Amino acid sequence: MLAAPLDDVDAAALAKGFAALADPARLRLLSLIAAQEAGEVCACDLVEPLGKSQPTVSHHLKVLREAGLVVGERRGTWVWYRVVPTMLEQLRDSLAATGSRLAPHPTAR
Amino acid sequence: MLAAPLDDVDAAALAKGFAALADPARLRLLSLIAAQEAGEVCACDLVEPLGKSQPTVSHHLKVLREAGLVVGERRGTWVWYRVVPTMLEQLRDSLAATGSRLAPHPTAR
DNA sequence: CTCTGACATCGACATACGTCGATATCTTGC
DNA sequence: GCAAGATATCGACGTATGTCGATGTCAGAG
Numbered sequence: 001m002l003a004a005p006l007d008d009v010d011a012a013a014l015a016k017g018f019a020a021l022a023d024p025a026r027l028r029l030l031s032l033i034a035a036q037e038a039g040e041v042c043a044c045d046l047v048e049p050l051g052k053s054q055p056t057v058s059h060h061l062k063v064l065r066e067a068g069l070v071v072g073e074r075r076g077t078w079v080w081y082r083v084v085p086t087m088l089e090q091l092r093d094s095l096a097a098t099g100s101r102l103a104p105h106p107t108a109r
Numbered sequence: 110m111l112a113a114p115l116d117d118v119d120a121a122a123l124a125k126g127f128a129a130l131a132d133p134a135r136l137r138l139l140s141l142i143a144a145q146e147a148g149e150v151c152a153c154d155l156v157e158p159l160g161k162s163q164p165t166v167s168h169h170l171k172v173l174r175e176a177g178l179v180v181g182e183r184r185g186t187w188v189w190y191r192v193v194p195t196m197l198e199q200l201r202d203s204l205a206a207t208g209s210r211l212a213p214h215p216t217a218r
Numbered sequence: 219c220t221c222t223g224a225c226a227t228c229g230a231c232a233t234a235c236g237t238c239g240a241t242a243t244c245t246t247g248c
Numbered sequence: 249g250c251a252a253g254a255t256a257t258c259g260a261c262g263t264a265t266g267t268c269g270a271t272g273t274c275a276g277a278g
Contacts, residue, residue, distance in 0.1 A: 002143035011133035019131035024120035034111035044254065056237055058256055077245055077254055088204055095201040153224065165267055167226055186224055186275055
C-alpha cells in the first residue's frame, strides 16, 4: 500500500478492515480467540473475560466475522470461534509494503 | 498481540492506532505521502489528489500526526509531511505475533 | 504595515458506532 | 411438543467521527 497511492476502492476496502480492529473490545476478543491452545473458543467463554454484556460481545463477534477475521462454527448449542489468518496477513502486508523511502536509510544516495 | 490476551490498556492503545488507519481518506493520504520520491510532500499537494476540502485534509493530517504515523515540518509558508515508520511497524508487528495456533498447521500434535 | 497565500481551528451538521435491556431464534433433553 | 440455555437480533440511547464553510494564525513579499 505504501509503494504507490491507492485508489478509492482499495482504500475503502482496507479502511473497512482496519475499522474492525479499531476497537479495544474487538482487539481483546481477537487476542482471546487467538490465545486459545485448541485454536478455538466457545463464545460462552468470551463474555465474562471481556467484561461486556452478551449482546455486545455477540455484536463485536459479528463485526469480526464480517471483516473476515474470525469464523464461527455452530456445534450443538454452542458456537466455536477461531481466527482466520488470511485477512490478518493481508492487513499486515498492506502496512509492510513500506519501501525504501520509508526506511531511516534513504538508500537513494 | 495474538500470542496472549491483551489487557485493556494495550488494547486501547492499539485500537487508537488502527482507528487512525480506519478511514479511506487517511489511508490515501498516507499512501500519497509514502509514495513520494523525495520522501516528503507539501501539504498543498495533497488537497487536490484527495478530492476533499482543505480543512478536511488538514483534519486528517492532524489525526495521522497525533497517531504518530506522520510528521509535518514547517518550512516557510509550507508544511512538509513525511511518514514515520516506527508506529507503522508497531501496528504491523501487533498483527504478526500470530503464533503457531493461527497457522494452518496446528504444530501441537 | 499591509496584503496575500498556506495551513489550522471552529462551529455545525449528518451519520456511524458502542453499549445495553428486551426479545427473538435455535438446539438439546425430557 | 415443551422447557432451558446459548446466540443473535432489535430498539434506543449517548457519543464519536467525517465533512464543510467561515474564520483565525502565521510567514513572506512588497
